[in-house]
Amino acid sequence: MSYTALYRKFRPAVFEDVKGQDHIVSTLKNQIKTGRIGHAYLFCGTRGTGKTTIAKIFAKSVNCENPVEGSPCGECPSCKAIADGASMNVIEIDAASNNGVDNIREIIEEVAYSPVDGKYKVYIIDEVHMLSAGAFNALLKTLEEPPKYVIFILATTEVQKIPITVLSRCQRYDFKRISIETIADRLKELTTIEKADVEDKALKYIAKTADGSMRDALSLLDQCLAFHYGEALTYEMALNVLGSVDVTVFSQMLRLIIEDNIIGCIELLEKIVMQGRELTNFVTDFTWYLRNLMLLKSFDSADESAQDALEMSKEHFERLKEEAQMVDINTIFRYISVFSELSNKMKYSSQKRILLEMTLIKVCRPQMEIDTESILERVRVLEKKLESGDFVVSAQPAAAQAPVAQAPKKNVKPAAEAALPEDIDKIATGWKSLCQMVDGLMKPAMLKAERYMGPDGKLIINAATALDEKLLSQEDHQVALDEIFTQFTGKKVPFIVKGPADTAIFDSGDLVELQSRLGMSVEIE
Numbered sequence: 001m002s003y004t005a006l007y008r009k010f011r012p013a014v015f016e017d018v019k020g021q022d023h024i025v026s027t028l029k030n031q032i033k034t035g036r037i038g039h040a041y042l043f044c045g046t047r048g049t050g051k052t053t054i055a056k057i058f059a060k061s062v063n064c065e066n067p068v069e070g071s072p073c074g075e076c077p078s079c080k081a082i083a084d085g086a087s088m089n090v091i092e093i094d095a096a097s098n099n100g101v102d103n104i105r106e107i108i109e110e111v112a113y114s115p116v117d118g119k120y121k122v123y124i125i126d127e128v129h130m131l132s133a134g135a136f137n138a139l140l141k142t143l144e145e146p147p148k149y150v151i152f153i154l155a156t157t158e159v160q161k162i163p164i165t166v167l168s169r170c171q172r173y174d175f176k177r178i179s180i181e182t183i184a185d186r187l188k189e190l191t192t193i194e195k196a197d198v199e200d201k202a203l204k205y206i207a208k209t210a211d212g213s214m215r216d217a218l219s220l221l222d223q224c225l226a227f228h229y230g231e232a233l234t235y236e237m238a239l240n241v242l243g244s245v246d247v248t249v250f251s252q253m254l255r256l257i258i259e260d261n262i263i264g265c266i267e268l269l270e271k272i273v274m275q276g277r278e279l280t281n282f283v284t285d286f287t288w289y290l291r292n293l294m295l296l297k298s299f300d301s302a303d304e305s306a307q308d309a310l311e312m313s314k315e316h317f318e319r320l321k322e323e324a325q326m327v328d329i330n331t332i333f334r335y336i337s338v339f340s341e342l343s344n345k346m347k348y349s350s351q352k353r354i355l356l357e358m359t360l361i362k363v364c365r366p367q368m369e370i371d372t373e374s375i376l377e378r379v380r381v382l383e384k385k386l387e388s389g390d391f392v393v394s395a396q397p398a399a400a401q402a403p404v405a406q407a408p409k410k411n412v413k414p415a416a417e418a419a420l421p422e423d424i425d426k427i428a429t430g431w432k433s434l435c436q437m438v439d440g441l442m443k444p445a446m447l448k449a450e451r452y453m454g455p456d457g458k459l460i461i462n463a464a465t466a467l468d469e470k471l472l473s474q475e476d477h478q479v480a481l482d483e484i485f486t487q488f489t490g491k492k493v494p495f496i497v498k499g500p501a502d503t504a505i506f507d508s509g510d511l512v513e514l515q516s517r518l519g520m521s522v523e524i525e
């Protein structure tokens with residue numbers, strides 16, 4: 001025996017079996033009972049909410065020889081023919097594939113012939129918004145004055161695309177998304193009939209995932225049952241089958257951030273990009289993961305009810321619980337605000353990856369942030385140092401010192417050591433591979449640039465053009481360069497971006513001016 005998908009097998013055959021659209025069902029039943037049947041109906045609403053199902057029941061009812069309370073009897077020849085798809089009186093058209101003027105003309109010609117048996121010819125045009133403008137026009141006249149034996153039922157998921165001229169000629173019915181309870185109850189009914197052993201919690205989860213669509217809910221249930229064929233379907237199993245988003249990668253990313261492991265974060269991001277993952281979605285989902293972490297952290301107890309609220313499998317929940325122990329709630333707030341801001345920015349940016357990299361670096365380095373909180377923290381540290389006279393004068397050249405003051409926060413690593421000449425050399429020689437760590441406009445600008453060690457031990461990046469110079473001098477790019485150098489050498493590397501004009505700065509005239517400004521003699525090394 002071949003397997004019939006649940007949503008086909010349990011497609012309602014009478015109005016009483018339609019769930020969640022009570023207002024529509026009762027209106028249509030009344031029309032049938034009182035014989036006040038319209039000639040053009042427009043059914044609007046999201047997918048899987050019962051539009052074509054109700055259209056078909058309605059088509060059966062109007063032709064039924066013995067309708068019961070407005071519902072079709074299901075026994076008479078007409079009902080049987082329609083159920084078998086053999087009736088000439090119910091014509092289903094998918095406008096997605098028949099959207100031209102000619103398709104509509106065919107219908108109009110056919111409309112002229114009255115039904116051979118039965119009372120009404122019912123034309124169900126699905127996805128009617130797909131019709132071309134010409135096709136809509138061709139349909140208009142017939143919609144306005146159809147023969148009395150014709151009923152049009154137009155169904156659409158996108159009512160805003162229907163011309164006003166068509167809207168004004170139809171009785172409009174808005175199909176609601178079906179509530180989770182209604183869907184779950186229906187699933188319960190069906191699994192009982194099917195003798196499938198399914199945990200109530202699993203049904204509820206499936207109902208929720210279906211997002212208002214009964215058809216989706218039945219397909220999802222099918223999927224879960226097929227995956228665990230012959231077994232009792234538990235909530236855990238449903239989560240594993242349907243929770244297709246792999247949260248492992250979020251957990252990895254979070255742990256790297258907590259460890260302030262910038263290199264690890266950037267490497268993981270590389271993997272994510274290689275997997276072809278869409279970065280905007282990644283950030284949205286990661287923010288959601290952080291939100292779960294925040295909730296878990298705020299719950300009084302991390303017990304089973306918390307697991308239910310977060311809808312996670314036990315394995316993922318255990319991991320999240322561990323992570324909740326690793327960070328304090330204020331840090332989570334900070335992560336969430338940084339990443340939600342990022343997802344807004346990313347929507348309009350062509351440099352999604354760089355933005356994400358910058359953000360990862362930022363969250364790993366709270367001392368780099370310039371928000372009031374962070375600055376206040378840094379001022380407090382300085383004041384304390386002033387009071388105690390606890391100053392250490394560095395023996396290293398001033399220019400090579402790490403400029404970043406260090407806030408005594410938890411999870412903050414000491415600032416990187418100052419770079420040595422050999423580190424600058426490493427950058428200058430390893431430039432090409434270093435350029436692979438950036439993308440976007442920065443990359444070509446960097447590839448073209450000369451780089452060498454300046455007299456004061458700083459790395460000089462000599463941009464090839466004035467435009468490149470401007471680009472590399474932008475604040476966010478400077479931050480990115482700084483981070484890349486640190487990542488590359490493990491040290492804090494002082495650097496200056498110069499333009500093509502700067503190489504010629506020390507001609508004799510400049511030297512004289514420079515000497516007079518400084519009030520001392522200057523020698524060029």
Ligand SMILES: [Zn+2]
Pocket residue numbers: 063064065066067072073074075076077078079
């Ligand atoms: Zn009947």
